[in-house]
Every structure is written in structure tokens, then in C-alpha cells.
Amino acid sequence: MAHITRIDPGPIATLDEPVPTDRRIKGAPMRGTRPAYEHEGYGFYTGTWESEPGAWRMVCPEAELCTLLTGRIRLTAADGTAEEFGPGDSFVIPSGFEGTWETLEHCRKIYAICLPPGA
Numbered sequence: 001m002a003h004i005t006r007i008d009p010g011p012i013a014t015l016d017e018p019v020p021t022d023r024r025i026k027g028a029p030m031r032g033t034r035p036a037y038e039h040e041g042y043g044f045y046t047g048t049w050e051s052e053p054g055a056w057r058m059v060c061p062e063a064e065l066c067t068l069l070t071g072r073i074r075l076t077a078a079d080g081t082a083e084e085f086g087p088g089d090s091f092v093i094p095s096g097f098e099g100t101w102e103t104l105e106h107c108r109k110i111y112a113i114c115l116p117p118g119a
Helices: none
Strands: 024-026 030-039 044-051 054-059 063-077 082-085 090-093 098-114
Touching: 024 098
Parallel strands: none
Antiparallel strands: 024 054, 030 044, 044 098, 054 098, 063 082, 063 090, 063 098
16 A cells, blocks of 8 residues: 655755765765655655755756755756755756756755656
8 A cells, every 4th residue: 555755854864975076066065865755666756855065067867856945056057057046946957957056055955856767
């Protein structure tokens, strides 16, 4: 029987995921993820994610819905188009996005990721 999954929006106890050095642009931010629900068959993943300030390059094969709970971030696309988001903002990073994620202020978000078929 399927059960409803609650996503814990609270702080993540330990940020233990460094940004790989070859992707870093600014700082050496640590990040943390607390998965809530994962369905590999559908390529669907949700949970809470947190990051210290810094910036890094990103290439996204997946589509991701984000709701920022705390902090501020800036996403800059490869063409230079930039958007900033703060607490309460929701946004979608489309599959195929290439650019930069910059955590301007320590942030935490709820995410929902959908991988394309065969990824």
C-alpha cells in the first residue's frame, strides 16, 4: 500500500557534500541532502537540500522544481540571463539547463527532481 511522505523542511544536521573542485567558481561550499521520497522506476526524487555560500557550474539532465525555504540564490544561464530567488520563491530548472548556481546566503530548499527516460 502506498503511503503519503512528509518532507521535513528543517535544517540538515551535517553538510557533508563538497562541490567538486572542477565545478567550483567561488568558495568551497559544503552542501547536504535529506531525501524524502525516491522512485527510481519513475526517475522521481524529492527531499530537502541545503548549501553554504559559494558558486559552481551546473549541467542538468533532470528537471527540478525548487522551493526556497531560507537564504538567497542566483541562477545564471550560459547566455548570461540571471534570476535571483529568496525565501518562499518556487522555480523550475529545466532539463538541459547549463549555467551557474550561486548561493548568496546560506540556503535551504525543498526539491522535486524528474529524470528524463533512460537517464
